[in-house]
Amino acid sequence: MTATPAAARAHARAQAGAAAVAMPTIPARDAVDLPAGVSPEAVLWDEAVAAGGWASRVLPRGSTLRITDVEGDACAAILLHNADQPIERLNVADTVKVQWQAYLGVGSLLLSDMGRVLATVTTDTSGHHDLLCGCSNRAHNQRRYGTGDLHGPCPNARDGFANALAKHGLDRRDIGPCLTLFKGVTVLDDGALRFDGGLGAPAHVELRAEMALLVTVVDSPHVLDPRPSWVATPLRLTAWRGSPTTVDDPLWSATPESERAYQNTEDLHLGLTG
């Protein structure tokens, strides 16, 4: 059936139109089950990511990215970089310190290491997230599950980040601390970390890009997940066009720190467009 180039070509072409659990929607406007008010023409990206998989994408300022835990047992490790100058990236320490808050929720700002807002959390139906524990690496999965290689059954998140970023010319030095969605952790009185698991049902979080972003997402078990086997379920990533947070949005002036962070971000864009 594939003994000659012509037969192999026919065989390859006959695969077109097949469906998989993890695949992008191309063109993106063909995405289905869009949030209310989002027109197909506004959709920039729609992609299903299998457990253990990863995806990255440049999104324009003002767009919204919805990250969906489709079946209720996903864990999304996320890196954010300034797409125009990736030397600017998510700073988890500044994110918690500047906002005087260790936990993530609606209204949280994801801050860069340059005193600006990368993204605003505008929607959250999960309530189970983590900024403290980061993501798995190969050694962790090797210890926990007996294997952690990307090509194996228990891929680790850090190597997924590395490969995703490599396709944007970046490398391991560009992987800073990350955030994780859909699995939560609580800090107890003595500083001990308690793993809270997830919602146990489908949920989604929406991030509004406050500058052009390189978003990198890996779906992989949380490092404190106590289950002996590697368990994760698929993610869906959907983004659509919109506008960045403006001065009349209550989030802009919610705190003195948020106001200055949005002002600094607006100031950057004066420089880019003026």
Next chain:
Amino acid sequence: MTALDHAPEPPSLAGRVVSDEVVAARAPWSRVVEAGQILRIVDLGGNQAVDCLLYAAADPTERYSAQDTVAAQGNVYLGTGSVLRSCEGTPMMTVVADTCGRHDTLGGACSKESNTLRYGQHTKHQHACVENFLTAAARHGMAKRDLVGNINWFMNVPVEADGTLGIVDGLSAPGLSVDLRAEIDTLVLVSNCPQINNPCNGFDPTPVRMLVFEPEVAAP
């Protein structure tokens, strides 16, 4: 936790002093601490935050990870017994003695840019830890992309039940110290924190002492 009235004695160190330096207030410092050596950091003036980053000397793309460290020990605070891990999970250094009692690794380093968020634009041109880290990193062929979430020795960042956290009055006092044993050859970068807008340095940055010690090898 409350601050001590007087400094308890750190454990005595037997062996050879490899280096003994005082880092001026507001200054950077860096040195490779070889596997088995002990780095003692002494808070000479009291309540002086010492911002610290670690790199595997053999491959500096492997560096300290606050997230790996707190996840592996199941606790956000650092103290005696804490193993400081890399982004690949490798133990880099171990806290083998600590007369202060609690240290931070959530709050990161101050920067000119984060100062504008925390205090206002008037603080943009004050010296900051990220500037010291950039200076120290450049001495070793590294740059901004090599900077990640760091350790803050002698800095007190409690996390309350609702997640509220912040840099508050310190637990440290003059003469308190922390001893770190290198598990691998480790490049240590330090910023002796110049911050004057929060209590991490008692609003008065002071010098710290960095003592590297080679323990005696027991006779066979």
